[in-house]
Amino acid sequence: MGRFAVISMTDRAADRVREIMATRENAKGIRLGIKKGGCAGMEYTVDLVTEPNPKDDHIERDGAHVYVAPEAALFLFGTQMDFEVTTLRTGFTFNNPNQSSACGCGESVELKPADLKALAEARAQA
Numbered sequence: 001m002g003r004f005a006v007i008s009m010t011d012r013a014a015d016r017v018r019e020i021m022a023t024r025e026n027a028k029g030i031r032l033g034i035k036k037g038g039c040a041g042m043e044y045t046v047d048l049v050t051e052p053n054p055k056d057d058h059i060e061r062d063g064a065h066v067y068v069a070p071e072a073a074l075f076l077f078g079t080q081m082d083f084e085v086t087t088l089r090t091g092f093t094f095n096n097p098n099q100s101s102a103c104g105c106g107e108s109v110e111l112k113p114a115d116l117k118a119l120a121e122a123r124a125q126a
Helices: 012-025 070-076 116-125
Strands: 007-011 029-036 044-050 057-061 064-068 079-085 088-093 101-102 109-111
Touching: 007 064, 007 101, 012 029, 012 064, 012 101, 029 070, 044 057, 057 079, 057 088, 070 116
Parallel strands: 007 079, 029 064
Antiparallel strands: 029 044, 057 064, 079 088, 101 109
């Protein structure tokens, strides 16, 4: 690979991103972000990307494009993005090493920032 990736995607997540890109006009991928909210403090946001932001980190897997907002990179560093379909929910899931706790519904999480030095070193090595 050689390219630095803030997050990784499972096959299921990549499949779902490609589906979204195929069914939405002008979709270039999805953008992950973080917003304050929910009972545990923060929520993941997933938005459609039609105009990529050059400041975003870009992750590509088999034609699936995911962009990570700069302000979210520190909180998402090392995260594995998956997609699940269960009886209770259908959606992206995030296996995040920076997550210290989550609320019972799993909709919001408490995140601590990753080590800035580790993020900078990983970027420098790419």
